[in-house]
Amino acid sequence: MFNEYNPINKIMFQVIDNQGKVIDSKLMPNISDERALKAYKDMLFARTADLQIVNYQRQGRIYTYPPNYGQEAISGATATIIEEKDWLVPAFREMGAMLAKGVSLKELFLLFMGYEEGNAFKNANKVLPISVPIASQLLHATGIGYEIKYNKKNELVYAFVGDGGTSEGDFHEAVNFAGVWKVPVIFIIQNNQYGISTPTRIQTASESLAIKAIAYGVKGIQVDGNDYFAMLRALEEAKKVCERGEGPILIEAVTYRKGAHTTSDDPTKYRTKEEEEAWDKKDPLRRLSQYLKDKDLWSDDQEEKIVEQYKKEVDRQFIEAENFPEYKPEDIFKYMYAEMPQELKDQEHSLMEFYRWKNEKVSQTSKK
């Protein structure tokens, strides 16, 4: 597959068309109808949650949030293939993959409500926290890959970055190191066409992002990131390559950020309605649901009902997050070092002294 779809050939790997019709059945991944249906439901859940969060943000119940809207198939396919033993190294638009690893929606809410606990992932192992400094996490993925190889483990790393991130030095260093070390890392570029307002053509003069793999001596492929089956098949093949010790792999997943960069962003400043409408025709959920409907596995009725259920579940977890205990002053100090230095203990003490003084002061003022 990686020979045929060598990025130099300039062909994007696709399995279903915009109407959900299979282009060539030989290209289909190894997946049962049941699993495909589950994947669709998970993607639908992620989308429902995502749209709800934007609403919560508008209501002032959550701070800045970067939506996944339109990119669900990439995380959806990763969710299908990633295992307990594998590592997930996210950027910040991989909700579906994170949920599949056992991160809870409530934790994601906590993070965007402003609690570090949202990055603690109580029930998920081998997931790195969301990485805000663009592309910096990819080097960590390569390092984890080294550990896997060093200890001869049968594990994989799924590492994410956006199109903008491919301009950072860390991206190049990470893929280069991984290529030299031949580590089992699957780098997935979510090319959603924009780094905030900046279109991909301003990020690079390369024909594609996948083609960058060639310079590092790494196998690469450009995939229709809005095609769930194409993403899954590409990941399956990438996994086989890594298991043979021939990794890493670089996948460019071509998609579109249907929402804003974050809730602070206004895309009307830099893109047209026509462009948004053209991409809407390639919507990943619609394509997969059409495929399932054609096989009588899904209906609009079912969808309507389940979305209502999902909305309730999202609300339930959101309200749980809203009722999270108040942020204690000691919590800003206690995770800084394995053992707290005296200097920090003294600083914590001075904060407490200040609070005692302030409480007195405020109560005096209110008595006046």
Place this chain on the structure above:
Amino acid sequence: MKIMNLVGAINDALDIKLNEDKNVIVFGQDVGVEGGVFRVTENLQKKYGKERVFDSPLAESGIVGTAIGMSVAGLRPVVEMQFSGFVYPAMNQIISHASRMRNRSRGKLETPMVIRMPYGGGINALEHHSESMEALFGHIPGLKVIAPSTPHDAKGMLISAIESNDTILYMEPKRIYRAIKQEVKEGKYTIELGKANVVSPGKDITVVTFGAMVREVQKAMVMAKELGISVELIDLRSIYPIDRETIRNSIKKTGRILTVTEGPKSFGLGAEISQIAIEEAFLYLEAPPARVSGYDIIVPLPKGEHHYMQDAYKILYEIERNVKY
């Protein structure tokens, strides 16, 4: 005169210099079409074209490094780091080249450029969007570090920075980007770099601060006044070099000094200023120099940030303690 906030004043300064000097080039992430995530560079691309105001690839080191090349070749780039928390990939270029080129070439080459970056907390942001690392930059020999606290200063200081033949790190207090409006002179004016501003004279204690904290100190001063304490407020404007003379003269008058900074406590700007007080006004001091700063921790996410921040009460607390000492 025209009513402006900080965003408008910075935009005006860029506009004036772009108009006046064809060597001025403005670039960075999202500064062109979008006009910057905070709209600081709004409309400048429309007005001056894509060769002079443009979006760069997403790479801080690339932005600063190419600006160094432009500046040694004769241009005057003004680049933007989208948030100061993302400047670190560019630190190599700043420390290893921008701040060294003149000395290294014995004055033959210079890097007249401005690195603009919004800094500071109190805006309920995600991780890496709230830092105030002025001490880190002040510690780099060869770099000048400045930060305005008002629209008037923002405009005049940026024009001076662009005209300077040094590399200037221009820290923008994003928390007050739109919070402070005042009448700003139209057209070009400059403010001498390296000079602090005595914002309001007082007699009991000197409070030295900069950027967004000026406003917090002013709030504390209202409460201090009720307690009969008169504060002399100094806005540093320039973090490096520090205006030692203004600080020294003020301490000689008040006998007390408090610094208010947002960065972590240890090795911070407060310590540097306290040392100036000790070295240059020791015999005038009636109390040990005091500081309000951050703690030696990562700025907490929004729900915990108030524990970290330097609000009017924290400032008043230290003022009171120092005066009662």
